[in-house]
Structure formats: C-alpha cells, structure tokens
Amino acid sequence: MTGSELPEELRLLQRSVREFVETRLQPREYLIEDRDEIPRELLDEVAAMGLFGIGYPERYGGSGFGQLGYCVAVEQLARANASLWNVIGGSVGLCGMTIQLGGPDELRARYLPALVTGKKIGAYALSEPGAGSDAGALHTTARRDGDRYVLDGAKTFITNAPIADVFAVFATVDREAGAKGITGFVVERDTAGLEVGPSDAKMGLHGSTTAQLFFREAAVPADQRIGEEGKGFELALRTLDHGRLGLAAHAVGAAQRLLEASISYAKGRTQFGRPIAANQGVQWPLADAATEIHAARLMVYDAAARLDHGERVTERAAMAKLFATEMLGRVADTAVQVHGGMGYMKELWIERAYRDARIYRIYEGTSEIQRVVIAAALLADG
Numbered sequence: 119m120t121g122s123e124l125p126e127e128l129r130l131l132q133r134s135v136r137e138f139v140e141t142r143l144q145p146r147e148y149l150i151e152d153r154d155e156i157p158r159e160l161l162d163e164v165a166a167m168g169l170f171g172i173g174y175p176e177r178y179g180g181s182g183f184g185q186l187g188y189c190v191a192v193e194q195l196a197r198a199n200a201s202l203w204n205v206i207g208g209s210v211g212l213c214g215m216t217i218q219l220g221g222p223d224e225l226r227a228r229y230l231p232a233l234v235t236g237k238k239i240g241a242y243a244l245s246e247p248g249a250g251s252d253a254g255a256l257h258t259t260a261r262r263d264g265d266r267y268v269l270d271g272a273k274t275f276i277t278n279a280p281i282a283d284v285f286a287v288f289a290t291v292d293r294e295a296g297a298k299g300i301t302g303f304v305v306e307r308d309t310a311g312l313e314v315g316p317s318d319a320k321m322g323l324h325g326s327t328t329a330q331l332f333f334r335e336a337a338v339p340a341d342q343r344i345g346e347e348g349k350g351f352e353l354a355l356r357t358l359d360h361g362r363l364g365l366a367a368h369a370v371g372a373a374q375r376l377l378e379a380s381i382s383y384a385k386g387r388t389q390f391g392r393p394i395a396a397n398q399g400v401q402w403p404l405a406d407a408a409t410e411i412h413a414a415r416l417m418v419y420d421a422a423a424r425l426d427h428g429e430r431v432t433e434r435a436a437m438a439k440l441f442a443t444e445m446l447g448r449v450a451d452t453a454v455q456v457h458g459g460m461g462y463m464k465e466l467w468i469e470r471a472y473r474d475a476r477i478y479r480i481y482e483g484t485s486e487i488q489r490v491v492i493a494a495a496l497l498a499d500g
C-alpha cells in the first residue's frame with residue numbers, strides 16, 4: 119500500500135497534517151532548536167489539532183484511526199523538527215500505549231483522556247543506568263505494602279521526564295524471578311519520593327528533553343498498577359511493537375523530506391556550467407534513497423495494518439524499525455553530501471536533521487537489538 123492507495127479518510131488525514139506541519143510547525147522549527155525547548159502554546163496547538171490522539175479510540179478522546187492512521191500522520195509530522203513528534207511519541211506512543219494495552223479499564227479511564235488530548239504529558243520509564251539493551255535486568259524494586267507499592271531505584275534517559283505529568287514505570291516485585299518479576303505502574307509527578315534529574319545535554323533532538331528519575335521510598339497506590347504483577351516486561355515489549363512502528367514511520371517521513379530538499383538543491387545548484395543533478399554521481403544516491411524510502415514505507419504500512427487487524431507484529435516492527443532507521447541514516451548522509459558545504463551549515467535545517475537522525479538507531483532498542491529480536495523469531499523452534 120503506497121500513499122495513493124490509502125483509504126480516502128487516511129489520505130485526508132495525511133493532507134491535513136501535512137498542511138498543518140507546513141504552515142504552523144515548519145516556521146517555528148529553528149526556534150525550538152535554538153531554545154532547546156518547545157513552547158507550551160505550540161504543544162497546545164498540536165494537541166488542538168488532535169495529533170496526540172490519532173491512533174486512540176474515540177471513547178478516550180482520540181480520532182480512532184488506529185495504528186495505520188497514526189503512522190500516516192507521524193510520517194507527515196516528521197517534516198517538522200523531530201523533537202515535536204518525540205514528545206508525542208513518548209507521551210502517547212509509549213506511556214499511553216502501556217496503559218491502553220495493560221489496563222485495567224479504571225486506569226485507562228483515569229489517565230487516557232488527558233494523555234490522548236494532550237492535556238497531560240506522559241513518559242515511559244524502562245531504561246536504567248545498568249539495564250539498557252538488557253532491560254529485563256532492571257533493578258528498580260516495587261515492594262508491596264498494604265494498599266500501596268513502594269518504589270526504589272533509578273531510571274535513565276527518560277524522554278519527557280522534565281515536563282511529564284505521569285510516568286509509566288517498570289519495576290520488579292521479585293528480583294529472583296528475573297524478567298517475570300517486572301511490573302508496570304503509573305506514577306504521578308508529584309509523588310513523594312520521586313525526583314526528576316536535570317535535563318540531559320544531547321547531540322540532537324533539541325527541544326525534546328530527557329532526564330533521570332530517582333525513586334526513594336516512593337509510595338504508589340496499588341490501584342495504579344498496570345496489568346498483573348509479573349506481566350510488566352511482556353507489556354513493555356508489546357508497547358515497543360507500537361513504538362518501533364511509530365519511529366519507523368517517522369524515519370520514512372524525515373527521509374522523504376531530506377530527499378525532496380536534495381532533489382531541489384541538485385536541480386538549482388550549478389557547477390561546471392550545469393546543474394549538479396546532471397551528474398550520475400549525484401543522481402544515483404538520490405535513486406537509492408527513493409528506493410529505500412519506498413521499501414521502508416511499505417514495511418511500516420504493512421506492519422501497522424496487521425497490528426490494526428489484531429496480529430502480533432514483533433518481528434515485522436523490529437524489521438521496519440531496523441530498516442527504516444538505518445535507511446534514514448544513509449539518506450541524511452546523502453542529503454548533507456548533495457548540499458556540499460551548505461549541508462554542514464546551521465543556516466539550513468539539513469545539518470539538524472542529520473544529527474537528529476542518529477538517535478533512531480539507538481533508542482527503543484538499538485539496531486543490534488532489532489537484529490536479536492528478528493533472529494530469535496527466525497530461529498525459534500516450531
């Protein structure tokens with residue numbers, strides 16, 4: 119399924135998000151980069167456009183477009199500063215999705231309406247200083263104490279932590295049980311014993327903040343538990359199936375914008391008395407980029423449509439994330455090269471997109487971990 123074969127309602131969604139991005143978001147993308155901050159009124163505008171709730175059911179305030187609609191919208195959002203979608207992805211793609219998938223219904227009703235409409239911002243706290251790729255080895259503990267759990271430990275690199283109102287936090291109720299002790303909790307920002315560290319200084323994604331979380335005897339009501347005790351790791355991974363598809367969709371959109379800019383520059387820039395686009399040495403990387411973007415888009419749409427039909431897509435989401443994010447790295451490199459010295463200058467957004475592209479191969483599972491996931495599926499018995 120390519121863009122032109124999408125159902126009419128998704129093509130309308132695609133057009134309206136594209137127009138919003140071009141008229142409202144692109145003019146302010148330098149401001150976000152320079153201030154390393156997204157103005158709250160801009161997030162409010164994004165929320166009013168319904169962009170936090172594209173994939174969520176209408177009963178929670180979403181638009182009910184499902185995962186395919188979410189990916190179609192994210193692809194267009196990727197034509198603006200990457201940090202904008204990163205905030206949305208951390209909030210609803212990961213935090214909200216953990217609550218949506220894990221339940222129970224009371225918790226969904228308590229938190230999803232505010233997250234899905236962008237009134238509250240969420241964060242997803244799985245990674246720890248000693249448990250990144252091996253997230254199942256996390257150390258944060260949750261000790262049951264009557265009608266509450268008491269959390270102790272630390273989380274690292276948590277997107278949205280400096281601005282989040284609620285956190286989906288994974289901790290173990292039984293360290294001996296390994297990954298089978300991991301349990302999810304919704305923790306509110308003003309919980310006593312929760313401290314948010316200062317914002318991390320990063321290579322790119324300026325405007326999207328990350329920080330550490332510290333839990334010291336932080337008491338969380340027992341009814342804030344997401345799903346069953348010991349089912350948290352499975353839930354974290356199921357959530358990442360959705361998250362990785364969103365990331366892959368973002369990579370497709372970001373690469374498409376870089377390709378379009380490169381084509382336009384190659385046609386307009388003259389050297390040796392003709393446009394640089396007249397050289398095969400410039401044409402071929404553009405042809406490769408277009409081919410890879412097309413392939414990545416098909417992978418994303420296919421996996422998203424399957425997810426909407428209730429299929430488990432762990433392997434396909436890992437493949438889409440692996441291919442699309444590595445593809446973006448190559449296309450961003452091509453874009454800088456085609457733009458020559460201008461590609462290295464802050465005057466153009468290309469150098470920012472090049473830096474921003476680097477993170478995609480690291481978070482929500484590195485490229486190596488996607489290969490581990492794919493190989494495990496290939497080599498599984500039966």
Ligand SMILES: Cc1cc2nc3c(=O)[nH]c(=O)nc-3n(C[C@H](O)[C@H](O)[C@H](O)COP(=O)(O)OP(=O)(O)OC[C@H]3O[C@@H](n4cnc5c(N)ncnc54)[C@H](O)[C@@H]3O)c2cc1C
Pocket residue numbers: 208241242243244245249250251252274275276277278320323328477480481482483484485486487490
């Ligand atoms: C900007 C940013 C935002 C983030 N946001 C969040 C967030 O919101 N929530 C959250 O929970 N986490 C978040 N993270 C954490 C992110 O998911 C981890 O950084 C990532 O999973 C890698 O873990 P690590 O950094 O500990 O690297 P490590 O696990 O230490 O890996 C280091 C290197 O070793 C390789 N490696 C490790 N194990 C294997 C293996 N078995 N086979 C082959 N290679 C291997 C890795 O691929 C990598 O190249 C974020 C990180 C960043 C940088």
